[in-house]
Amino acid sequence: xxxxxxxxxxxxxxxxRALEHxxxxxxxxxxxxxxxxxSGVIFPGVGAAGxxxxxxxxxxxxxxxxxxxxxxxxxxxxxxxxxxLLERSEEGDVATLGLAPGVCRRFPPDMRxxxxxxxxxxxxxxxxxxxxxxxxxxxxxxxEAEFYFVHSYYVDTEPGLEIARTRxxxxxxxxxxxxxxxxxxxxxxxxxxxxxRLLENFYxxxxxxxxxxNGS
Amino acid sequence: xxxxxVIVCLDVRDGRLTKxxxxxxxxxxxxxxxxxxxxxxEGADExxxxxxxxxxxRRGIFLDVVARVAREIFIPFxxxxxxxxxxxxxxxxLAGAEKVSINSAAVREPALIARGAEAFGSQAVVVxxxxxxxxxxxxxxxxxxxxxxxxxxxxGLDALAWARRCEALGAGELCINSIDAxxxxxxxxxxxxxxxxxxxxxxxxxxxxxxxxxxxxxxVTEGRASAALVASIVHFxxxxxxxxxxxxAAGGVRTRLTx
Numbered sequence: 001x002x003x004x005x006x007x008x009x010x011x012x013x014x015x016x017r018a019l020e021h022x023x024x025x026x027x028x029x030x031x032x033x034x035x036x037x038x039s040g041v042i043f044p045g046v047g048a049a050g051x052x053x054x055x056x057x058x059x060x061x062x063x064x065x066x067x068x069x070x071x072x073x074x075x076x077x078x079x080x081x082x083x084x085l086l087e088r089s090e091e092g093d094v095a096t097l098g099l100a101p102g103v104c105r106r107f108p109p110d111m112r113x114x115x116x117x118x119x120x121x122x123x124x125x126x127x128x129x130x131x132x133x134x135x136x137x138x139x140x141x142x143x144e145a146e147f148y149f150v151h152s153y154y155v156d157t158e159p160g161l162e163i164a165r166t167r168x169x170x171x172x173x174x175x176x177x178x179x180x181x182x183x184x185x186x187x188x189x190x191x192x193x194x195x196x197r198l199l200e201n202f203y204x205x206x207x208x209x210x211x212x213x214n215g216s
Numbered sequence: 217x218x219x220x221x222v223i224v225c226l227d228v229r230d231g232r233l234t235k236x237x238x239x240x241x242x243x244x245x246x247x248x249x250x251x252x253x254x255x256x257x258e259g260a261d262e263x264x265x266x267x268x269x270x271x272x273x274r275r276g277i278f279l280d281v282v283a284r285v286a287r288e289i290f291i292p293f294x295x296x297x298x299x300x301x302x303x304x305x306x307x308x309x310l311a312g313a314e315k316v317s318i319n320s321a322a323v324r325e326p327a328l329i330a331r332g333a334e335a336f337g338s339q340a341v342v343v344x345x346x347x348x349x350x351x352x353x354x355x356x357x358x359x360x361x362x363x364x365x366x367x368x369x370x371x372g373l374d375a376l377a378w379a380r381r382c383e384a385l386g387a388g389e390l391c392i393n394s395i396d397a398x399x400x401x402x403x404x405x406x407x408x409x410x411x412x413x414x415x416x417x418x419x420x421x422x423x424x425x426x427x428x429x430x431x432x433x434x435x436v437t438e439g440r441a442s443a444a445l446v447a448s449i450v451h452f453x454x455x456x457x458x459x460x461x462x463x464x465a466a467g468g469v470r471t472r473l474t475x
Contacts, residue, residue, distance in 0.1 A: 014312065017287050047337070113217050117440070120417040124339055124388070125442070126219040126261055126472045146219060146472045148292060150339045167217055190292050190314065192256070192475045 002026040002203060003038035005065070005081075007045075007055045015044050015078065018189035022196055024203045032064035040206030041068055045080030049089035049096060049104065049153075052080055062097065069099050074180045074206040082176075082183035083153060091153050100176065100183065102157030111169025119169035122152045127186075129164040129174055137163070137175070137182050137201050145194035147186035149174075155185060180209060219472045220436040221261035221443035222460050223421060224450060226251060228297075229268050231277040238453035249284045255450070256289035259457040259475045263289065264317065264391075264445065267297035279311045286312025294342055300324075302331050309336060317391060319344035320364035323371055323378075326385055333386025342421075343387040347375045347408055348395045360408055367395040375408070376415050383416045390416065391445065393423040401427025401449070409439035421445055429455055429463030436469055 002019060004012050006028045019026040026042075027034060035041055043065070045052050056062050069075055077085050084096040089104040096104070111119040126146040131138060154172035164175035166185070174185045182202070188195035227234040228248050236244035237251045239258075245251050252263050265285070267278045275298065282295055295308040296317030305316045316336075322329050322343050332341045346367055352359040360375035379390055392412050394405035404422040413420040419442035422435035432444040449455050464471040 014286070014314075017312070018290050021287070021290065115217070118417055119218075120419070122339055122388075123218070124419065125221060127217070142474060144474050146474075190290060192291050194475075196290055 001038050002040045002042055002206065003035045004028045004042045004044065005035065005061065006030040007052070007059045007061055012044055014187075015042060015189045018196060018199060019203075022200050022203070024199065030059050030061065032061070032067075035061075035064055035068060036071075036073070038073075039210040040074035040076070040202065042076045042078065042202075043081035043085070044078040045084065046150075047080060048091055049080065049084050050092035050094045052084055053094055053096060056084075056097075065097065066099065069181060072180060072209075074202065074209050075182070076202050077183035078189075079151060079185060079187055082185050083151075083155060085183055086155065086157060089153065100157060100161065100181075102155060102161075102176075104153045105156050106153050107169060113169065114167065122150055123154075123168045124150045126191075127166050127168060127174075129166055131164050133163050135163045135175070135177075135182070136179065136205060137184075137198055139201050141194045141197050141201075147174075147184075147188070147191040147195060149186045151185060155183070180205065217470050218442070219261070219470050220441075220464060221421075222259075222432065222457055222464075222471070223262040223264055223443050223445045224255045224260040224457070225264045225266065225423075225445050225447045226255075227266045227268055227447075228278060228281060230274055231269075231281050234268065235448075235451060237451045240453065240456070242453065248281050249288055252285045252293070253288045255457065256291055257475075259461060259472070260291065261472055262291060262443070263293040265293065265295050265297075265313075266317075267295070269298065272298075279307060282308055282311035282313055296342070296344055301328070302335055305332050305336060305340075309340060315340050315342050315388070317342040317344045319346065322382065323362060323364055323373065326381065329382055329385040329387050333388070338386050338388035338418075341387050342389045342391055343382040344391045344393060344423075345375060345378065345382075345412075346393050346395055347405075349405075349408070358411060360411070363395060367398075376411060379412045379416050383418050387418060389419045389421060389442075391421040391423050392441075393445075394425060397425030398423075400425050403427060403431040404435040404439055404441075404444070406434055406439040409435060409441050413440035413442075419443065429460045430467075432460050433463050433467040433469060436464065437467065 166174035294315035
């Protein structure tokens with residue numbers, strides 16, 4: 001069973017529907033016990049960083065999230081969830097969770113695509129990834145796969161944590177993390193089959209991790 | 217680099233497609249949920265549903281369609297038709313759509329664009345514009361006028377000025393439907409599409425007039441659109457989404473080819 005963190009930050013049901021379609025059991029919850037008891041946690045989010053941090057504080061979820069990550073429970077941040085795992089966001093200049101090193105930065109104005117056409121913000125639509133480090137999150141997903149992005153800020157983290165990069169006006173980190181702790185800037189739940197495959201890969205990891213925890 | 221999108225438009229009345237959709241198997245499908253699923257599987261980058269239900273009391277049927285579609289397709293989809301308030305927007309977004317498209321309601325009440333963007337983010341607000349070519353005047357210097365009610369009613373708004381105003385109010389995207397080109401199958405109105413794409417920095421969707429895949433290529437190159445909307449060209453089984461996209465790729469345009 002996966003738990004989707006419910007802190008009033010938008011489209012949680014779309015993640016749940018995608019999991020349902022993949023036959024992955026999930027629960028949308030704000031209860032720390034349920035989050036800690038799940039085999040893996042998905043941390044989505046749409047909206048602004050400051051509001052999301054306030055909502056997490058109001059729901060009393062900051063400490064449980066830290067506990068989940070510290071305990072090494074499988075964790076997947078999506079979109080805003082990926083951004084606020086970092087230490088700080090330029091969106092409203094707020095301190096964020098600090099569960100990963102780095103800062104979330106605003107795309108500069110007047111960016112251009114490789115062909116010279118304007119690259120307005122938000123970066124919205126289908127784009128590719130360039131894997132800079134192999135990750136089991138992308139098992140069975142080809143290099144030509146595209147994912148659906150909607151964001152105005154981008155992740156700036158340690159190079160050693162970067163898993164994939166994407167080009168839009170500039171090159172930025174679109175996936176980071178390590179085994180069991182991942183964050184993706186795009187929306188896997190809206191990225192067709194490759195996105196669903198990524199969720200399945202995450203769930204497969206969660207099951208294995210749960211088995212080895214129970215076995216030890 | 218972003219891929220250029222191919223968006224499929226489905227018209228829904230009382231919970232059914234207004235015209236049947238033919239797929240390669242040749243069967244005629246009137247169910248919007250099943251058609252959406254098929255287009256999702258055939259590579260549509262996005263799907264738009266227009267509700268042309270006449271009566272408000274049947275609105276629930278449409279929202280139910282939206283909710284059922286959301287369980288079947290895992291790409292963005294938007295909903296338009298009869299959306300006239302923030303409450304209407306919230307209802308379709310809660311039912312599972314990513315975006316809501318407003319058209320005549322925005323002309324009637326431009327503040328609706330700002331209120332929608334504030335409540336749900338600009339990325340969720342698409343403004344649809346029906347545009348008619350007219351002789352240029354002082355009031356309509358571009359020679360393109362915004363019309364409403366399926367093109368029957370002129371508004372006196374210059375399309376370029378209106379496009380800039382929509383952007384300033386917080387619209388995330390503009391869908392430009394040429395009344396002149398609509399239904400002709402002779403291609404999109406490229407001059408109009410390009411004029412608007414050059415006037416704003418938000419994505420522009422070309423709509424109306426597609427008759428063959430090369431028209432889509434022209435829309436995203438000459439017309440500078442970010443996406444092309446298709447309906448009958450794919451509904452009648454004449455071309456597949458893949459054929460449209462392969463034409464884009466052959467023209468050197470980045471587009472999503474695996475799904």
